[in-house]
Amino acid sequence: MPFPITQFYPTHIGRNPELFENGIEYAKRGGYVDFTTSTTPQFLEEGEVKCSKGLKIMLERGVSSDNITFSSDGQGSLPAFNAKGEYIGLDVGTCNSLFKEVRDAVTDEGIDMSIALKVITANPARILQLPFKGYLKENFDGDVVLLDRDTLEIDTVIAKGHTMMLHKEILNKGTFVK
Numbered sequence: 001m002p003f004p005i006t007q008f009y010p011t012h013i014g015r016n017p018e019l020f021e022n023g024i025e026y027a028k029r030g031g032y033v034d035f036t037t038s039t040t041p042q043f044l045e046e047g048e049v050k051c052s053k054g055l056k057i058m059l060e061r062g063v064s065s066d067n068i069t070f071s072s073d074g075q076g077s078l079p080a081f082n083a084k085g086e087y088i089g090l091d092v093g094t095c096n097s098l099f100k101e102v103r104d105a106v107t108d109e110g111i112d113m114s115i116a117l118k119v120i121t122a123n124p125a126r127i128l129q130l131p132f133k134g135y136l137k138e139n140f141d142g143d144v145v146l147l148d149r150d151t152l153e154i155d156t157v158i159a160k161g162h163t164m165m166l167h168k169e170i171l172n173k174g175t176f177v178k
Helices: 017-028 041-045 051-060 096-107 113-118 122-127
Strands: 033-036 068-071 076-081 087-093 144-147 154-159 162-166
Touching: 017 033, 017 051, 033 051, 051 068, 051 096, 051 113, 068 096, 068 122, 096 113, 113 122
Parallel strands: 033 068
Antiparallel strands: 076 087, 144 154, 154 162
């Protein structure tokens, strides 16, 4: 019995143009694809597809927005290479790259905010079967990020119902909220 196409969830789908094109076809057949927002200027110069631009292209080419996610590799390793392509060390894939690409999708690519947000909220929660995440619903975790309407900068962050940042002032620090 063959595996359903949704059992495979390729990530780093924008790492090069060939992989990106394959990802478009895969997602059009019903598979899920993930863009990793942590990148480097070198990767982009070498042909990596910028996530916000990749989202726009996929939507224009008929991929359902339900089949696309963004992830950050937040605070994970990000390899660094010299001009010869030789490994020289590690950088850190930052969490803020996730929000930056969502904002760029809206401001630079003209993608509706509801679509740009669902690639980091509802879609990953549904695809990864994360209970109580991805939606604002009764009995869910209550994770909310409020943006400044004019600048789209983060103003307030609420995690599991606890205010972590209020009007751009950090109130709580740490790994987990009780």
